Amino acid sequence: MTKSSKRCAVIGGSGFLGRHLVEKLLGKGYTVSVFDIRQSYELPGVTFHQGDLCDKQALLTALQGVSLVFHCASPAPASDDKALFQRVNIQGTHTVLQACTEAGVQKVVLTSSASVVFEGTDIKDGREDLPYAKKPIDYYTETKIEQEKLVLKACDKEKGLLTVAIRPHGIFGPRDPQLVPILVDTARRGNMKFIIGDGSNLVDFTFVDNVVHGLILSAESLRPESPICGKAYHITNDEPVRFWDFMSDILVGLGYAAPRYNLPYTLVYGLALLLWLLSLLLCPLVAFKPTFTPMRVALAGKHHFYSCSRAKQDMGYKPVVGLKDGIRRTVESYPHLRHGA
Numbered sequence: 001m002t003k004s005s006k007r008c009a010v011i012g013g014s015g016f017l018g019r020h021l022v023e024k025l026l027g028k029g030y031t032v033s034v035f036d037i038r039q040s041y042e043l044p045g046v047t048f049h050q051g052d053l054c055d056k057q058a059l060l061t062a063l064q065g066v067s068l069v070f071h072c073a074s075p076a077p078a079s080d081d082k083a084l085f086q087r088v089n090i091q092g093t094h095t096v097l098q099a100c101t102e103a104g105v106q107k108v109v110l111t112s113s114a115s116v117v118f119e120g121t122d123i124k125d126g127r128e129d130l131p132y133a134k135k136p137i138d139y140y141t142e143t144k145i146e147q148e149k150l151v152l153k154a155c156d157k158e159k160g161l162l163t164v165a166i167r168p169h170g171i172f173g174p175r176d177p178q179l180v181p182i183l184v185d186t187a188r189r190g191n192m193k194f195i196i197g198d199g200s201n202l203v204d205f206t207f208v209d210n211v212v213h214g215l216i217l218s219a220e221s222l223r224p225e226s227p228i229c230g231k232a233y234h235i236t237n238d239e240p241v242r243f244w245d246f247m248s249d250i251l252v253g254l255g256y257a258a259p260r261y262n263l264p265y266t267l268v269y270g271l272a273l274l275l276w277l278l279s280l281l282l283c284p285l286v287a288f289k290p291t292f293t294p295m296r297v298a299l300a301g302k303h304h305f306y307s308c309s310r311a312k313q314d315m316g317y318k319p320v321v322g323l324k325d326g327i328r329r330t331v332e333s334y335p336h337l338r339h340g341a
């Protein structure tokens with residue numbers, strides 16, 4: 001690998017996944033530029049460029065001399081701001097691709113999401129050839145679909161731009177700002193007593209180091225003759241687990257009680273829909289954000305696990321951290337969220 005091919009940029013590098021990726025890249029000898037709307041840390045060897053990815057000029061400054069771009073930026077899935085998702089995930093990604101072409105970037109690795117095929121019904125061992133969700137449950141999913149299509153379509157060997165999309169699922173690990181904090185907050189408010197459905201639904205959760213491993217592996221495998229050009233790849237822990245066992249392991253690990261009482265799925269989903277509609281109707285008067293959104297209820301009550309066999313075959317992917325170890329490392333990293341802390 002040449003010196004210039006080790007110069008990369010991480011868009012969204014201040015975020016949860018982005019920062020883990022930056023740390024690993026530095027350890028592997030890459031020179032890293034971070035482009036993000038905020039700067040959340042400082043690290044030797046990293047140049048920060050603060051800006052909005054919808055701003056092409058700002059991107060062009062950050063992409064000077066860069067041959068590889070990881071695109072890991074997105075508004076938080078919990079947001080309900082349709083215009084923001086469309087602006088950042090669709091128009092913004094279009095701008096990123098334009099800037100990459102103008103700056104002479106050779107490879108773009110997108111962090112997509114396995115949920116681009118999830119529409120609230122069971123997915124068991126889903127492969128990448130499943131169709132995109134026709135009725136995406138939320139704006140996050142809707143715009144992640146368009147984002148992935150844009151990036152894969154931009155793959156053009158003649159023009160010298162190679163692209164690939166990595167689809168992780170349920171990323172967790174130290175510094176995650178959503179899964180563990182939302183879970184603990186719900187438990188502290190006394191709302192984690194119930195299991196939605198019969199509790200047998202299997203789900204993928206992916207330790208952050210495995211996603212980072214998949215992203216770097218795909219970048220290093222991305223060459224004109226490689227089968228991965230212009231394709232999407234599921235990257236998970238490859239260890240589907242019962243959703244409620246996973247939640248209970250984290251809760252119990254942090255000193256909270258595991259959920260015990262079952263509630264029928266359709267009842268909770270119906271209530272979540274109703275609450276979501278109410279929150280839309282009442283938002284000019286009172287701002288309230290329901291914890292149990294239709295998307296979260298679907299994720300908590302349905303099967304959604306994916307096959308990684310394409311990534312194993314085309315790029316030799318294998319998880320580097322097992323689920324049990326990942327849960328232990330995650331629990332240990334949140335002393336401030338322990339019961340009674």
Ligand SMILES: NC(=O)C1=CN([C@@H]2O[C@H](COP(=O)(O)OP(=O)(O)OC[C@H]3O[C@@H](n4cnc5c(N)ncnc54)[C@H](OP(=O)(O)O)[C@@H]3O)[C@@H](O)[C@H]2O)C=CC1
Nearest residue numbers: 012014015016017036037052053072073074111113170171
């Ligand atoms: N977490 C998960 O379980 C999964 C995540 N993904 C994908 O992985 C990627 C990373 O997710 P994650 O690390 O969890 O998310 P984070 O929110 O932690 O990181 C995203 C980063 O992008 C920044 N950002 C948002 N909008 C812009 C913008 N307009 N211009 C520049 N930077 C911006 C965010 O800033 P700010 O915080 O200020 O908004 C944040 O620093 C995303 O693409 C997400 O869709 C896919 C599957 C699962």
Ligand SMILES: CC(C)CCC[C@@H](C)[C@H]1CC[C@H]2C3=C(CC[C@]12C)[C@@]1(C)CCC(=O)C[C@@H]1CC3
Nearest residue numbers: 077113115169170178179182183186296299300
């Ligand atoms: C209140 C409880 C029923 C659930 C608490 C945990 C949830 C906050 C998380 C469980 C599954 C997670 C998940 C995502 C976000 C956090 C959860 C809903 C994603 C939507 C993040 C973005 C993606 O691309 C897909 C993820 C699927 C799993």
